[in-house]
Amino acid sequence: MTSIIPLWNHAAPYAAIGHEDEMPHLIPFIHPGSESAVIICPGGGYGFLADHEGAPIAELLNRAGISAFVLKYRVAPHQQPAPLTDGQRAIRYVRAHAEDFGIHPSKIAVLGFSAGGHLTAMLGTVYDEGQTEHADPIERVSSRPDRIILCYPVITMESYGHAGSRENLLGPEASDELVIAYSAEKQVKADAPEAFIWHTSDDGAVPVQNSLRYALALGAHGIPYDLHVFEKGSHGLGLAEDDAAVSAWSGLCLTWLKNQGW
Template sequence: MMESNNEWIKLWPKGAPLAQGSGDEDIPAIKFYPAKETGRGAVIVVPGGGYGMRADHEGEPIALKLNEFGIPAFVLRYRVAPYRYPCALNDAQRAVRYVRHHAGEWGFRADRIGVLGFSAGGHLTASAGTHYDSGNPEADDPIDRHSSRPDAIAPCYPVISLQSPYYHEGSRINLLGAEADEELAASLSCHNRVTSDTPPTFLWHTADDGAVPVENSLMFAAALGKNKVPFELHVYESGRHGLGLAEEDPHVATWAELCGEWLKRHQF
């Protein structure tokens, strides 16, 4: 098992596609949080922030919680505004390929790479689970030969739709611009993209979320059910948006244990 030195690992050592500079915000990267156990899966954590920033409380604390369940974790530093689509999706896809490529040397299964994200990071998580490819076997870069399909996804109080009436305006503007093409917005509304091949999914939301309506999770769950994709959905009666581990609310905080048990059932 690779040891973490708490340093960011660049997903593209020679520079990311569409990069506009060379600062940290231009360099997609992952940070590794190893667990003591080996031979299981790993989960990539995607913080939220409306595609305009990345919330710290939805990054490292989540990775450390996954470690408590014996699951190795990575936090993804993906590109946010002024970067727009497809940069963040490219970063998430590359992270799945990168972790899968190094799974053997890092001590976990290449066929158990999950993605777990919050709010806009939940949209990116659901996007990774509904926009993927099997890799390019002819690619010069061996990482690009791997599939970008996650083996499980866990969108948490996620933005799912980029269309009226349930979209989150800030996320849509940051991702697509103020004058977004409606056809593109529809194609990036993840409930429209679910198929029978969509990965098993764990969802949770609060019913009175004032920023991202619970209908986002409900629509995604309905699409999963229609396509017979295994899923688990937890809707809590009340709680503000952006709770993360929800340590301030013991009832909502049960989501982490439920998710940990769900991941274990899926051999993570």
């Protein structure tokens, strides 16, 4: 693992007043010889970033021969569009420096847990091909992830989502237009990336309907997905090493990634 990689060499855009010096960054876990990478977005309700959903996941990917980056994106008091901008910049950065990392620029996936899953789903729906005339070469490349992995994700900002994530991201009095814009299931496009999704059916914090609705949205556009719903398991399990049933998700995910060419 090398040093922290700041996403900008200047103040990050859309900073909360009084927090302009907070710098979103990547922590790289490069596996020599890997041509593929996964950017990891820990959860935490857009209020903090859960450590157990960061480095341990990168280390799992490294053991499977895949390079990884843990994204330290901005959370409250920063609000939208700061986290999404951080995620888009992370994808652009890794893609722009793919040769330096030994990574193929079309093998960059994003994996997210809970609110980090919401960020990941948004990255899989709100993207562009880059601004070819931009002065910053990083901004000239695409922000579209090639695959996404959603782990008990918050998907919607509507009633069955997660109230804490919504308030931290959108504020306490978000407009209907903003709620729709940040409900990822409503933003799926025909060229959205394929997805691996898992949840537990009795998740009491983020209902499984979030994953089901996103899968249905992908299916409506003919986009392949691999969906796994485990019968029991609390929210925020990470690798779920103490749960023999749910811990199977990581092996299933690695198999899916391998089948995708990662």
